[in-house]
Amino acid sequence: MKFALAIYSAPYSSQAGESAYHFALALLAQGHELYRVFFYQDGVYHATELAAPPQDETNIHARWQALAQQHQVDIVVCIAAALRRGILNKEEAERYTKPSSNLAPGFTIGGLGQLLDAAVIADRLITFGS
Amino acid sequence: MSTLHTVNKSPFTHNTLASCIAICVEADGILLLEDGVFGAMKTTPCAFHLSDLIRQGTKVYALEDDVKARGLLEKLLPGVLLTNYTRFVQLSIEHRCVQSWY
Amino acid sequence: MAKKILLISRHAPYGTSTAKEALDALLAASVYDQDLGVLFMDDGVFQLLAMQDSAAIEQKNIAAILPVLPLYDVENIYVHWESMQQRGITTTELVLNAAQVIDSDAVSCLLAQQDQLLSF
Numbered sequence: 001m002k003f004a005l006a007i008y009s010a011p012y013s014s015q016a017g018e019s020a021y022h023f024a025l026a027l028l029a030q031g032h033e034l035y036r037v038f039f040y041q042d043g044v045y046h047a048t049e050l051a052a053p054p055q056d057e058t059n060i061h062a063r064w065q066a067l068a069q070q071h072q073v074d075i076v077v078c079i080a081a082a083l084r085r086g087i088l089n090k091e092e093a094e095r096y097t098k099p100s101s102n103l104a105p106g107f108t109i110g111g112l113g114q115l116l117d118a119a120v121i122a123d124r125l126i127t128f129g130s
Numbered sequence: 131m132s133t134l135h136t137v138n139k140s141p142f143t144h145n146t147l148a149s150c151i152a153i154c155v156e157a158d159g160i161l162l163l164e165d166g167v168f169g170a171m172k173t174t175p176c177a178f179h180l181s182d183l184i185r186q187g188t189k190v191y192a193l194e195d196d197v198k199a200r201g202l203l204e205k206l207l208p209g210v211l212l213t214n215y216t217r218f219v220q221l222s223i224e225h226r227c228v229q230s231w232y
Numbered sequence: 233m234a235k236k237i238l239l240i241s242r243h244a245p246y247g248t249s250t251a252k253e254a255l256d257a258l259l260a261a262s263v264y265d266q267d268l269g270v271l272f273m274d275d276g277v278f279q280l281l282a283m284q285d286s287a288a289i290e291q292k293n294i295a296a297i298l299p300v301l302p303l304y305d306v307e308n309i310y311v312h313w314e315s316m317q318q319r320g321i322t323t324t325e326l327v328l329n330a331a332q333v334i335d336s337d338a339v340s341c342l343l344a345q346q347d348q349l350l351s352f
Binding site: 131132133145146149152153154155226227228229230231232 | 242314339
């Protein structure tokens with residue numbers, strides 16, 4: 001089966017992103033395909049390169065990057081939500097003359113159409129919000 | 131076609147679980163996770179209606195990791211089924227859609 | 233074949249961004265030629281109150297956005313009756329004439345007909 005996940009809440013301030021991660025691991029372990037993980041609303045904060053959690057705490061951002069790389073998962077951040085919240089790739093940082101960009105490697109920026117595409121292509125879409 | 135409902139809010143602070151129960155039908159499933167596992171306690175305002183749903187045949191699950199984290203193992207409503215992410219994935223396939231109540 | 237996709241919007245406008253971002257998702261989805269619908273329930277029914285004036289709080293007026301839904305071919309617009317009742321909202325107060333007010337049983341049936349749910 002083809003799955004897509006939508007994550008709407010920020011890491012650390014809510015458990016939802018972690019629940020999504022454990023769900024992702026479980027579906028991959030069962031041999032299913034994870035077509036896309038779409039980060040929207042405060043979920044875009046998962047994609048910041050600048051997070052520096054304490055060493056004795058889980059690095060939530062790094063986990064998604066590792067999962068995406070290991071399983072070739074499309075981890076997409078909604079551009080509208082990201083711009084509002086200050087998550088920018090190099091192109092957007094230049095476009096808006098910001099001093100730097102901060103989109104973590106492995107994440108891509110996309111439009112809300114990517115959420116709908118995931119809903120159309122995937123057999124199951126599960127939302128994790130708070 | 132049936133729906134799997136996921137609820138992640140405590141019924142002591144939100145009416146989320148009550149809203150879910152109001153539109154849940156017999157063939158549906160309810161999965162309580164994160165703070166939603168407080169909804170699996172014997173003492174919630176929803177306990178009566180949740181027990182009714184269970185009696186009618188609706189399966190109500192609580193994620194074991196979240197139940198244990200919150201120290202609730204001895205406080206659960208009879209009939210609530212402890213489950214894990216492996217089963218959560220299977221449930222999402224057994225039901226047609228997943229409605230996330232948050 | 234087009235999928236039946238229902239966006240469920242359960243949050244009040246303005247206090248959090250969820251209601252507005254759900255609407256943005258709905259409008260974006262409307263160009264994809266799927267069998268799209270939207271259900272407002274719980275505090276989501278507050279989005280349909282006609283007499284909203286959000287100028288002073290400097291946010292876009294949700295009541296001004298909703299009437300464009302039929303122009304985007306979003307015609308399957310549902311509002312949960314019990315959510316309205318619990319909140320003391322009558323049908324005459326709604327900004328959208330096109331909205332179908334449906335009860336809990338009808339909501340259960342509606343969900344059972346869908347291929348995907350977009351939960352907001």
